[in-house]
Amino acid sequence: MKKQLLWILLIFTFFGACKKTEEVEAQKIIDQKRIEDSISLVKKSAEITPLLDSIILKNKFNTIVSVDWDNKKIYERANGFSNFKTETKIDNQTLFPIASNSKQFAAVLILQLQEQQKLNIEDKVSRYLQNYKTKTYQEITIAQLLHHTSGINFTGERLLFKPGRAMHYSNDGYKSLGDIVENLTGKSYDDNVVALFQKLGMTHSSTGNLFNGNNFASAHLGSLKQNEEVPNMPKRLDKNSISIAAGGILSTVDDLHLWNRSLYNGKVLSDSAFQTFVKPAKTFDHYILGKVKYGCGIMIHEEDPKTYLHTGYVKGAPSLVMYYPESKTSVVILSNIANEKLGKKAIYKSHRKIRAKIDSLQMLWTKEETKNSNN
Numbered sequence: 139m140k141k142q143l144l145w146i147l148l149i150f151t152f153f154g155a156c157k158k159t160e161e162v163e164a165q166k167i168i169d170q171k172r173i174e175d176s177i178s179l180v181k182k183s184a185e186i187t188p189l190l191d192s193i194i195l196k197n198k199f200n201t202i203v204s205v206d207w208d209n210k211k212i213y214e215r216a217n218g219f220s221n222f223k224t225e226t227k228i229d230n231q232t233l234f235p236i237a238s239n240s241k242q243f244a245a246v247l248i249l250q251l252q253e254q255q256k257l258n259i260e261d262k263v264s265r266y267l268q269n270y271k272t273k274t275y276q277e278i279t280i281a282q283l284l285h286h287t288s289g290i291n292f293t294g295e296r297l298l299f300k301p302g303r304a305m306h307y308s309n310d311g312y313k314s315l316g317d318i319v320e321n322l323t324g325k326s327y328d329d330n331v332v333a334l335f336q337k338l339g340m341t342h343s344s345t346g347n348l349f350n351g352n353n354f355a356s357a358h359l360g361s362l363k364q365n366e367e368v369p370n371m372p373k374r375l376d377k378n379s380i381s382i383a384a385g386g387i388l389s390t391v392d393d394l395h396l397w398n399r400s401l402y403n404g405k406v407l408s409d410s411a412f413q414t415f416v417k418p419a420k421t422f423d424h425y426i427l428g429k430v431k432y433g434c435g436i437m438i439h440e441e442d443p444k445t446y447l448h449t450g451y452v453k454g455a456p457s458l459v460m461y462y463p464e465s466k467t468s469v470v471i472l473s474n475i476a477n478e479k480l481g482k483k484a485i486y487k488s489h490r491k492i493r494a495k496i497d498s499l500q501m502l503w504t505k506e507e508t509k510n511s512n513n
Contacts, residue, residue, distance in 0.1 A: 316383025
């Protein structure tokens, strides 16, 4: 009996020692990963900072540019004023109108309703909205609104093309998606999207209707030396030509990083819904981004480096939000002045240069990580 007890004690001691050794080894791996991440963070920050600083300062870019790598900020620079009259400086708490970057939120709300079995995106819109019951619009589907392939043009009361045949970027289509959300939930679109913000912890985001603070980046038209403030902002974002669903959300760089991390890492949509979100419907030549594909409220650059992205523009407020899934890099560029006399390509000059630099770094970082993993 004593021998049996001794053997049992020895066995427990042996397995206890093994377990402790495993725990020590596991902790060593965790500590090593932290060291490697810390070194990588410093290296990436050192590589990106002079490149982006140069563009911002050389072009006198009135902006905040923020880059987040794997949930760690590797670059951020605020330059200029949120209001030129008061000379209030931009910081990471400043809310900007994000214009058409708002469309991805509308698409997510629609896909969440599909997950709840309250609609199917292949349904006819006429099932949910009275103004689509006319002969002109009755065949249009929700999916076609999401992909800008419906051909609707409410101004002319006629279709630009047969639904599904082509692509025409349409704020009207996304306004209609917002109307569907309201009809199916019995709540305003603003209440629906703010509930989404709150669930994710986006505590500083709002809409043009609801905002009632003093940290808003007023939109301006003209040059840094001579400009005028766009009137009635952000309330004017609810005009029928814009609408909250199509372009009326206000947000900060930190909230948009949180959005990107949540959306692209499975915290907003189920896997099947996310695959629908990023499934390309049409390829088109974007005047700023070049050839991209359009999913549901998001553009997709499929060539290396793969990027999910969207531009946004309302008068005096150009923006660009990007996410590189391979490296989990989130990029947010928000600005609040535009010289429309120079044209939209000139307005996005700094945005395009910053994107090009980050694209190059993404390729470099991917190559380095592949090399390290093979060693």
